[in-house]
Amino acid sequence: MTDCTAxxxxxxxxxxxxxxxxxxxYRRLLALYPRDFRQEYEEEMLAVLMTDDRRGPAQVxxxxxxAVTVRFRLVAGAVQWRRAAWAVQLFGAIVLLSVAxxxxxxxxxxxxxxxxxxxxxxxxxxGWAVVVVAxxxxxRLLGFAGAAAGLAGEIASPARYYYDTPASVxxxxxxxxAAAVVLIAGLVALxxxxxxxxxxxxxxxxxxxxxxxxxxxxxxxxxxxxxxxxGAFIEHNMRHPESLRLIAPYQWVALVIVPVAAFVAVAVxxxxxxxxxxxxxxxxxx
Amino acid sequence: xxxxxxxxxxxxxxTALAEEPRHGYAVIEDVAAMTGGRVRLRAxxxxxxxxxxxxxxxxxxxxxxxxxxxxxxxYRLTAAGERGLATxxxxxxEQAAIAERRLRARHAEFGGAPA
Numbered sequence: 001m002t003d004c005t006a007x008x009x010x011x012x013x014x015x016x017x018x019x020x021x022x023x024x025x026y027r028r029l030l031a032l033y034p035r036d037f038r039q040e041y042e043e044e045m046l047a048v049l050m051t052d053d054r055r056g057p058a059q060v061x062x063x064x065x066x067a068v069t070v071r072f073r074l075v076a077g078a079v080q081w082r083r084a085a086w087a088v089q090l091f092g093a094i095v096l097l098s099v100a101x102x103x104x105x106x107x108x109x110x111x112x113x114x115x116x117x118x119x120x121x122x123x124x125x126x127g128w129a130v131v132v133v134a135x136x137x138x139x140r141l142l143g144f145a146g147a148a149a150g151l152a153g154e155i156a157s158p159a160r161y162y163y164d165t166p167a168s169v170x171x172x173x174x175x176x177x178a179a180a181v182v183l184i185a186g187l188v189a190l191x192x193x194x195x196x197x198x199x200x201x202x203x204x205x206x207x208x209x210x211x212x213x214x215x216x217x218x219x220x221x222x223x224x225x226x227x228x229x230x231g232a233f234i235e236h237n238m239r240h241p242e243s244l245r246l247i248a249p250y251q252w253v254a255l256v257i258v259p260v261a262a263f264v265a266v267a268v269x270x271x272x273x274x275x276x277x278x279x280x281x282x283x284x285x286x
Numbered sequence: 287x288x289x290x291x292x293x294x295x296x297x298x299x300x301t302a303l304a305e306e307p308r309h310g311y312a313v314i315e316d317v318a319a320m321t322g323g324r325v326r327l328r329a330x331x332x333x334x335x336x337x338x339x340x341x342x343x344x345x346x347x348x349x350x351x352x353x354x355x356x357x358x359x360x361y362r363l364t365a366a367g368e369r370g371l372a373t374x375x376x377x378x379x380e381q382a383a384i385a386e387r388r389l390r391a392r393h394a395e396f397g398g399a400p401a
Contacts, residue, residue, distance in 0.1 A: 041333050047356035048310045048329040059328060066330030070337065 023050060029060060032067035036275045081270075084211030086189035087203055089143065090135040092182040092215075096150060097128035099175060120160070124153035131182060140186065147183035154179045166246050167234045174222045177259050181218055207274070214266040218259030225258050292374045298325060299335055300344065300363060300371045307348035307362040310336070336361060344370050 026049045030042050045063075052059070104121045130146030133139075154176050158168040169176075203209065230251070237244050247255075292300075295317070302308055302316040310332055318326045327335075339345045344367035348360040363371070 037337065041337065043357040044310055044359050045329050045333050047358065048314070048332070050356075051311050052314070052329060054326070054328070062328040063330035066334040069334050073334075073338070 029063050033070055037070050080207040081211040082188055082190045084208045085185040088185040088215040089182055089189050093128050093131035100124040100128055120153050120156045123149050143186040147186050151179040151183055167237055170226045170230050173226055174219055177222050178219045185215055210270050214270055217262040217266045221259055221262040297374055300367055303361055303363045307360040309358045309360050
């Protein structure tokens with residue numbers, strides 16, 4: 001950011017005016033930072049920027065790059081939400097593995113015909129089992145591969161019957177959402193989880209529990225979403241098997257957007273709560 | 287605070303604050319002086335790092351003052367920061383000692399000529 005105004009104008013009032021123009025430009029640049037960060041450091045940063053004689057594009061680039069870093073750190077760097085992500089990956093995969101195992105083994109209890117391995121069921125069981133192991137060992141790539149296989153299995157299973165019973169997707173939509181959540185949580189989870197004795201201790205931390213709620217929100221919201229938003233759709237298909245309705249594009253959009261919005265809403269509330277507590281704690285110590 | 291090695295700017299900033307509490311611009315100047323001008327932190331990098339170090343509990347605010355109607359906040363090293371800096375210093379010293387030993391052995395073996 002070159003101070004052209006100050007350079008062109010003479011000393012006294014004009015120089016002062018140029019000075020305030022530079023300050024205004026820096027303030028505009030500092031607007032790139034999150035509000036909480038600005039409240040804490042804006043005046044200090046401004047003082048340093050105004051004192052530093054290395055003005056120019058490199059200075060602007062440094063401020064902009066740091067603003068991106070700070071914003072990214074707010075989301076990805078917060079330890080609590082990554083610890084919560086680890087817990088969600090592990091416990092979510094255990095739940096999904098239990099459900100997949102139940103469906104995998106159920107035919108054995110009532111079917112008299114010889115056991116035949118269903119590829120989709122097998123993929124789901126193997127996928128979630130791999131995710132459980134990967135979460136315990138802190139192997140991110142393996143966790144991603146397992147979760148991708150598990151999610152593909154969860155989608156493929158109802159998709160096979162979609163054109164005969166479109167509601168089959170809706171009945172297991174919470175499972176598909178949970179599978180997607182476990183996949184994403186595995187990508188941002190802290191690589192090394194706590195030692196076995198610490199597993200439950202993680203869940204007892206209030207901050208982690210709040211972030212686990214954010215992770216669980218997309219799954220929880222699918223239940224009222226399907227009941228309230230698709231009740232008439234399911235009833236129509238049950239009463240009129242001769243004229244089945246498929247899920248409309250806008251309904252697919254709602255199925256994707258509502259869970260994402262639920263996560264964002266709880267995450268924003270969490271962030272605000274954490275920022276307020278952090279400010280109060282700093283005010284108390286400083 | 288993890289056990290991962292510190293990045294150089296972090297190490298230098300903590301070193302600057304190990305001597306006495308300093309405000310932002312004084313940290314920039316001290317780091318530049320320590321490194322003979324090789325590392326000259328800029329405001330964005332400096333405050334992103336200061337905020338991270340405060341969050342990790344390695345530094346804290348010592349006091350504030352207003353100079354020419356501008357806020358000046360002094361930061362100091364905490365006990366955790368002192369431990370972190372000591373650990374990193376020991377790690378660097380150990381690595382430098384290994385490098386030094388190997389260079390000495392190499393000189394002895396090749397008589398100073400490149401291998």
